[in-house]
Amino acid sequence: MALPILCGSFSLHPVSTGAAMHNAGYRALGLDWHYVPFAVTNIAEAVDAMRTLGLRGAGISYPFKESVMPLLDAIDDDAATMGAVNTIVNTDGHLVGYNTDWIGGARALQEATTLRNKRVLVLGAGGAARAVATGLSREGAVLTIVNRTYEKAQALASAVHARAAYLDAVDLDAIDIVVNATSVGMSGVSDALPLDPSRLSANHIAMDIVYKPLRTPWLLAASARGATIIGGERMLLHQAAAQFALYTRREAPLAAMAAALTSLQ
Numbered sequence: 001m002a003l004p005i006l007c008g009s010f011s012l013h014p015v016s017t018g019a020a021m022h023n024a025g026y027r028a029l030g031l032d033w034h035y036v037p038f039a040v041t042n043i044a045e046a047v048d049a050m051r052t053l054g055l056r057g058a059g060i061s062y063p064f065k066e067s068v069m070p071l072l073d074a075i076d077d078d079a080a081t082m083g084a085v086n087t088i089v090n091t092d093g094h095l096v097g098y099n100t101d102w103i104g105g106a107r108a109l110q111e112a113t114t115l116r117n118k119r120v121l122v123l124g125a126g127g128a129a130r131a132v133a134t135g136l137s138r139e140g141a142v143l144t145i146v147n148r149t150y151e152k153a154q155a156l157a158s159a160v161h162a163r164a165a166y167l168d169a170v171d172l173d174a175i176d177i178v179v180n181a182t183s184v185g186m187s188g189v190s191d192a193l194p195l196d197p198s199r200l201s202a203n204h205i206a207m208d209i210v211y212k213p214l215r216t217p218w219l220l221a222a223s224a225r226g227a228t229i230i231g232g233e234r235m236l237l238h239q240a241a242a243q244f245a246l247y248t249r250r251e252a253p254l255a256a257m258a259a260a261l262t263s264l265q
Ligand code: NAP
Pocket: 101, 104, 123, 124, 125, 126, 127, 128, 129, 147, 148, 149, 152, 181, 182, 183, 184, 186, 190, 209, 210, 211, 232, 233, 235, 236, 237, 239
């Protein structure tokens, strides 16, 4: 009799969103697979355990996306370019690291618009911003990067063929899409606004990659200005769908996974 297959996530502060989406996906396809979020303090031990126990896949979250890389047997080219791994696939003990955040960011926006030649202001230059900027750049968007630490904006801009700028110097009339890819607005981190919403209009699409809370103060303010808003849960869904496909080699049942995410809210 075939044994059930186990996947999971390694994070310092596990949340239930990944398990809800992946388990709903397994059920929708009738797979005897199970996904468990693990609270991890030592990522090297967790990776060893993955090999020992034969976990098929693991999602990697804060703060291990970079430190996990040297522990793996191979790194996919995209993840190497971004310098971060959010997904490990275990094939008979051979562990390969991938990054699906960049796919999630691009697909979340593509639900609302095309990206080619769109002028996008990316706020932030941390790990998630790097993934989002890479994805949008590959889809042909024209990026401006702004970050509290300007040198990091410059480094990211040169990596994705974009320009770095100071926020006050950006002409929002020459921007189509604003993506908050900082942790500003995340509950427990900061309830400040990453950009003065009075600079937005009904011509803008405002996306927040923060998904806790689901409707951040900035998204609510952007919506009040008439902007089209996209919440961080859409990126979360699409990056999970890409992980699901890597683990199972099946197309992710997006509707079932989205419904599971919605049921948590
Ligand atoms: P990170 O690497 O620590 O980067 C944090 C970013 O936020 C940096 O650009 C940092 O600027 C900026 N920042 C932090 N506090 C700030 C403040 N008070 N004022 C201005 N800028 C500030 O974190 P990350 O991994 O990129 O994650 C960022 C957010 O994305 C988190 O909320 C995370 O939950 C979310 N996320 C969402 C998804 C999704 O699927 N929706 C996926 C991944 C991450 P400095 O460089 O100046 O420090």
